[in-house]
Amino acid sequence: MDAFSPVPLSDAAYRTLSDLVYRHSRIRVGHEKQPMLTNRLRRRLTELGLASFDEYCDLLRSNRDPEEIEHLVDFVSTNHTFFFREGDHFEFLRDRVLPEFARKLPQRGLPLRLWSAACSTGEEPYSMGTIVSEHLRQHPGLQWELEASDISRRALHRAEAAIYSTEASAQIPSDLLKRYFQQGIDSQAGRIRVKRDLRQKVRFHRINLFQPDYPVSREQHVIFCRNVMIYFDADSRVEVVRHLSRHLVPGGYLFVAHSESLLGIPHDLESIQHGIYRRP
Numbered sequence: 001m002d003a004f005s006p007v008p009l010s011d012a013a014y015r016t017l018s019d020l021v022y023r024h025s026r027i028r029v030g031h032e033k034q035p036m037l038t039n040r041l042r043r044r045l046t047e048l049g050l051a052s053f054d055e056y057c058d059l060l061r062s063n064r065d066p067e068e069i070e071h072l073v074d075f076v077s078t079n080h081t082f083f084f085r086e087g088d089h090f091e092f093l094r095d096r097v098l099p100e101f102a103r104k105l106p107q108r109g110l111p112l113r114l115w116s117a118a119c120s121t122g123e124e125p126y127s128m129g130t131i132v133s134e135h136l137r138q139h140p141g142l143q144w145e146l147e148a149s150d151i152s153r154r155a156l157h158r159a160e161a162a163i164y165s166t167e168a169s170a171q172i173p174s175d176l177l178k179r180y181f182q183q184g185i186d187s188q189a190g191r192i193r194v195k196r197d198l199r200q201k202v203r204f205h206r207i208n209l210f211q212p213d214y215p216v217s218r219e220q221h222v223i224f225c226r227n228v229m230i231y232f233d234a235d236s237r238v239e240v241v242r243h244l245s246r247h248l249v250p251g252g253y254l255f256v257a258h259s260e261s262l263l264g265i266p267h268d269l270e271s272i273q274h275g276i277y278r279r280p
């Protein structure tokens, strides 16, 4: 393979790859992604020393290297996210959810459990973490645990590193930026990093929303699962909502993105506000 005769990706091979992605992650890869995927995968073929996409499909189908499917999903998944995205959800967390649970949980000796279930590169769970930390400055006493998960290992590595660009600072209220982020110096000048205390509070896991069991507590008070169901078909959404609901305590909240209302999806949750649902 060279720059003058790049390896072609036939429609048949593309269909095989999109089927494999769908079976693993339920992400639907449309035809519009074909050029982007072809470029990215050509590099992957070179890294693996393969001469054609057919060989690549064989490798994936044979399951000789079970982690290869994860690379493929990484190539197609959209990790776009930012701090305090859909800000009214964080206001609801601050103004309604935290005061409610802060009244109930400490007297029962229980921690507040929060989970960002498609956390991408970490902006969402760290935004949640700053809101809880702020609450605790005013009202100490609440114990808390914060889980964050995603199917993409690449995104999770970036989330754990917790280093973000200067543009990201613009999304963070200035008092929170001062309190919970460090400014980079020397080679990291112009970047920000989440401070260690908050970084260490978040437990990251690789979880595929379609795996049979989620390795997190089934007693979550808050689950954020936002801007991921848009990539799934209706049956897959039903399955995810059902599975996530089983991980909520009665009275616990599920947050989905504004564009992902559960309209048309059978569920047992009460609708509270745009994108916010509560287990009765």
Ligand SMILES: C[S@@+](CC[C@H](N)C(=O)[O-])C[C@H]1O[C@@H](n2cnc3c(N)ncnc32)[C@H](O)[C@@H]1O
Binding pocket: 024, 025, 026, 027, 077, 078, 079, 080, 081, 082, 085, 117, 118, 119, 120, 121, 124, 149, 150, 151, 152, 155, 207, 208, 209, 210, 225, 226, 227, 228, 231, 257
């Ligand atoms: C657009 S980002 C959303 C990030 C964040 N929740 C937000 O609202 O900004 C979608 C994330 O969903 C993840 N994802 C896609 N399919 C998944 C699956 N089957 N299980 C878990 N995560 C998945 C992707 O890797 C990606 O990081």
